[in-house]
Amino acid sequence: MQQSGGRRIKRSLFIDASGVRFVRDDEEQQLMQIHLLTDYIGRKQAELLAWNQAQGNVAQMSANRRRMTNIGTFSAYALAYLKSHVDINPGMTCMVRQLEPTSQGIPLEIYCFTRTTMWVEYERIQGDIFDYLITVMPEFGLSLYQQPSGADMRVGLRGETMSQVTADWTRER
Incomplete structure (x- = not known):
């Protein structure tokens, strides 16, 4: 830890599965206004359009086409937020991943490293990150x-x- 220059954050947010759903068109337009999501949504829209067009007429039925989800979009936002955070070490692994659902919800694991190894500073950074992510979740229609x-x-x-x-x-x- 001292030699690497960073301290690991590995903690999950347990998402209430009842709130996971597809992103509506009006929400998609609203989410495009969030600068950390602009590139992600543009890429995702192109990917989904290409896939759905390749399906032909069967994509007319909702269950046959791919769409953006609020949990996937929130995951992308959380990752972009971490990568832009001044206290997160950009030279070390940084990811947000969905773990196997449990009876306590869907774990969304935050895995990254701080720039500091100092315990008190590390705890402040970790607390600030989780305070923020928990508070912004309702913008995506999600809750803990x-x-x-x-x-x-x-x-x-x-x-x-x-x-x-x-x-x-x-x-x-």
Whole structure:
């Protein structure tokens, strides 16, 4: 670690599988405005158009054609974000990969190296990266998987809002 000049980040975001879907045309246009995605979307559109045209008439049916997904687009965004990040070492491996889905969601692994080996600085960088990626996920229609809590169950069973449950809990204490 000291000799390489970088410290490894290897952590996953567990994506809620229920939010994974195809990107709609209007969303695609909106995502094109994100400068880190411009090249990716241009390349992906050309790739998908060529593949779908090669399929001929069968591509008229939705299940027979390829389209962009929100999780794939978010993965591309996360990779571009990491590669443009000033604290990530450009001379070392950097990737975002999808791991096997689990009962806790779809793991999207972030694998890269910081420019520093200092522990406190490394933790700050890692925290900043994950804070940002978690916060930007809704722009892609995605969210983290989160196991339901007792409060979530009350909301579902009684039809209460989460703010009502929180207010009740606060009064009870």
